[in-house]
Amino acid sequence: MASGDPYDAALDLLRRLNPKHVAEHVDNIITLVPELAEDLLSSVDQPLTLRRCKQTGRDYLLCDYNRDGDSYRSPWSNQFDPPLDEAGLGGVGAGGNSAGAGGGAVPSERVRKMEMKLNEAFDVYRELYFEGGVSSVYMWNLDDGFAGVVLLKKASGPNDGSSSGVWDSIHVFEASERGRTSNYRLTSTVLLSLATKGASLGEVDLSGNMTRQVEYDLPVENDESHIVNVGRMVEDMELSMRNLLQEVYFGKAKDVVGDLRSIGSLSEGQRDRDAQRELIGSMRR
Template sequence: MASADPFDSALDLLRRLNPKHTTTHLNSLISLAPDLTEDLLSSVDQPLAVRRCRQTGREYLLCDYNRDGDSYRSPWSNEFDPPVDGGASSAAAVPSDKVRRMEVRANEAFDVYRELYYEGGVSSVYFWNLDDGFAGVVLLKKVATPGSSSEGTWDSIHVFEAIDRARFTQYNLTSTVILSLSTNSNNLGDMDLSGNMTRQIEIELAAESDEQQIANIGKLVEDMELKMRNLLQEVYFGKAKDVVGDLRSVGSLSESARDRQAQKDIIGSMGR
């Protein structure tokens, strides 16, 4: 029997573990198999970490797409922290002047989007060059009431390619949402609900200017987030609520039985 591929086995293991602790599990796997480091970091979506830009003082999000070794590039200053040595690696990690100008405008646009939809949180957008266009990632993170009895974390990662097709541009978008909710109540006990969801879309849209490119990307991300939020609320949370409601009663069973008996007595008296 052929031995299992270590990379596939690592991904299979991560799919079965709590998504809330993906970073811890990922670091443990990397320590066991250092040769898989780059493949795992580029393939596994993990909750986004926040860092403050030294030059501008603004917060930005860390991911594999703005990483060069152990350094991360700020979308606000376009500088790496800690600084990287000059060379082909660092030059390739920074977009061209044209794509960088688009990146700046996209960060400004999604900063407004973040404030309107999330009323807080952190957003970051990173672009890079392709031979036939450009690609990028839109990151959004919101943490609700950290440190309290009820906590929630939303991380959304939208990776896209924009491939030039004459007057049209083909957009390939892959969106991942990592959601974690937890409560600690004396009456209801502890609950930890975590999971992730990934969806993809391919579409061609007219894009004759850089501004139109930014508008198209914003529209695609907005529509995808709306669909995924509705799906989480209606399907996943709705199903979890039904299961908890069937398995657990907040009130005492004696009170429920008394209420049902009173209801039967009222219905019986009305039929006489």
């Protein structure tokens, strides 16, 4: 039975479509029902896209958390591209964020310093763990602390035209400061897309996403402690989700393929079955 709420119906439809093309599906739904644009863009995780910072020449990732209208804030320069109309979009942003020089909400000076340090830390993490790709961290103020998002993207181009893969991870965290401790809530989503084809394997397209949540109370001495705590939480979550993906996606795909087709020839399989029946028959005599 169809849902009476267009937003719920849109989410229900997206869950049934190929997750590899979620961005295209969202655009199509927004074209049909423009009033759902803001809700869908803020709630549906999509593969991350890149933009180059005009001030620093460095790549950064786009998401709803650094978007203001049709402009996106660079974590390297703290500027919006394209520049926002100061007269139309100035003022104080939600959650205590202040307005940037060119309009649009930017974090306070203290939170911006932590944002810069986290960007440096995850730039090193990305190079060590992914050996490439792009990372971006965005933060904003809350009434009792701060929040942020860590974005990581690694794309592997076609290898001799036979295989490709894309890893997108989105880690949204909130920190509620309580004196010498802080409560952290982390929601992580991984979007994985793999494709390969060849004469011996045929064509395989494996796509999906996974979301997990955790909550911790950790000791805090200063802002450096927040950097360490957030970095450790995201690193542990990425490791856990990689292991789950290994078991769920790759393990299940291997079982399905193994049931559908045989690696060896039919004649070899028949010989093995004949030998097995002969052995069982001799044991019964």
